[in-house]
Amino acid sequence: MHPSTRLSMIATHLSASSASAASLSSTTQSRALSSAQPPKMSSQPEHPTLLIPGPIEFDDAVLQSMSHFSLGYRSESHVGPGFVSTFGETISLVRKIFQTTDPSAQPYIISGSGTLGWDLVAANLVEAGEDVLVLSTGYFGDGFADCFETYGAKVTKLTGPVGGRPQLPEIEKALKSKKFKVITVTHVDTSTGVLSELEKLSELVQSVSPETLLVVDGVCSVACEEIAFDKWKLDGVVTASQKAIGCPAGLSISMFSGKAIKAFEARKTPPASYFASMKNWTPIMKNYEAKKPSYFATPSPQLIHALHTALTQILAKPLSERFAKHAEVSDKIKKAVTDLGLKQVASKPEDQAHGMTAIYLPETVKATELLPRLAKSGVVWAGGIHKEIAPKYVRFGHMGVSVTDPNRKDIDKALNALANGLSELGYQKA
Secondary structure, eight states, rough: OOOHHHHHHHHHHHHHHHHTTTTOHHHHHHGGTTTTTTOOEEEOOOOOOEBBBBBBBOOOHHHHHHTOOOSSSSTBBBHHHHHHHHHHHHHHHHHHHOOOOOOOOOEEEEEEEEEEHHHHHHHTTOOOOOEEEEEESSSHHHHHHHHHHHTEEEEEEEETTTTOOOOHHHHHHHHHHHEEEOEEEEEETTTTTTEEEOOHHHHHHHHHOTSSSSEEEETBBBBBBOOOTTTTOOOEEEEESSSOOOOOOOOEEEOOOOHHHHHHHHHHSSSSSSOOOOOHHHHHHHHHTTTTOOSOOOOOOOHHHHHHHHHHHHHTHHHHHHHHHHHHHHHHHHHHHHHHTOSSSSSGGGBOSSSEEEEOOOOOOHHHHHHHHHHHHHHHHEEEEOOOOOOOOOEEETTTHHHHTTTOOOOHHHHHHHHHHHHHHHOOOO
8 A cells, every 4th residue: 555545544544533532631631741730750769870971861850751641542642632732742842952943844753762863864865876975983973874885875984083073174075076965974973972063064065065965963962062953054963862852762853954855755766664764754743743643653652751841841941051051061071081180082172072071091990990980989981882992981971961950969979989980990190
């Protein structure tokens, strides 16, 4: 059956179900559990403070939203009027997080991890045999390149030195060498803590190869680093729920420009994925944002409620304040690391992310010795994952409520634990 025919049949059924369910006003009203009027917060059980580059610590109200009961007509919780309204609002809130007011831009919220965002890009915006330029600053840039190759794209990869990023002159040279359908950049590579600059990169792409789509992997940057989707003329940003957005893992969240959608519609071949097909998901997202029940594949209602709460909290204040707070705390952490005589993987200040810090260890200290000591102090950090330097460094995630909630002392606790742990292992600043 043709997807559009299937969608039409399902929409007819759902509309009828929705009309019958409209009388369940108490169900609709219960949506408040996930948004403006959460129930009394419950204290979380005692646990070590999670300060890895995601998942992060979550606000009580967000976790409470996860306990929302199922909604809907009969057993169809994802098409009941209450949930349809919540999901529609959540899609609109995603537009605000990405700072876009362009009606042709299309948001997607799909059950899956951040990696699903790679598939959305590779399966829909590129056809087999087309050229893609991948700017890599570590493990996740390399992963994005692998994803494109899986779908048959011809990948050219520019890799920065460990702790650095490809520079504009070499990017310009590559763009002039051939016509690339897509150029991708990892805004913050979680393996190195390297922050890539987007605004000047976009200006370069617009100048040298304006037909090329600029796509950003923002899994570790959305909601803690500035991303101006419209202003910077981005064509795609893919992210996930469990990092700076502050919602439990399980949702792939993305935004694509009208230009990207037109590029998809101009494909000569069908998308190479079924679940990750924009052809299947775009009408669903449009319907939900218009508060119409729709179905292609089952969403995650409880996660959507949690995301609604998280986004509502974030947008209660100007995004500029949020970005400034992450930068302020990041500066404090970077100074403390330097004061301890340690170096960062991202060596240049302009290349250093504001939501995480990758820290080289002294030669006399092993990550396998330090991380357990941090855990005993009630702090969980991550080890290294970059294949060239993995045993030599650790990673400290500082984003979301650990940064923005003035009542939490997570950052001071972590810095004290680091200093004490190093001292216990015999390290002294030279």
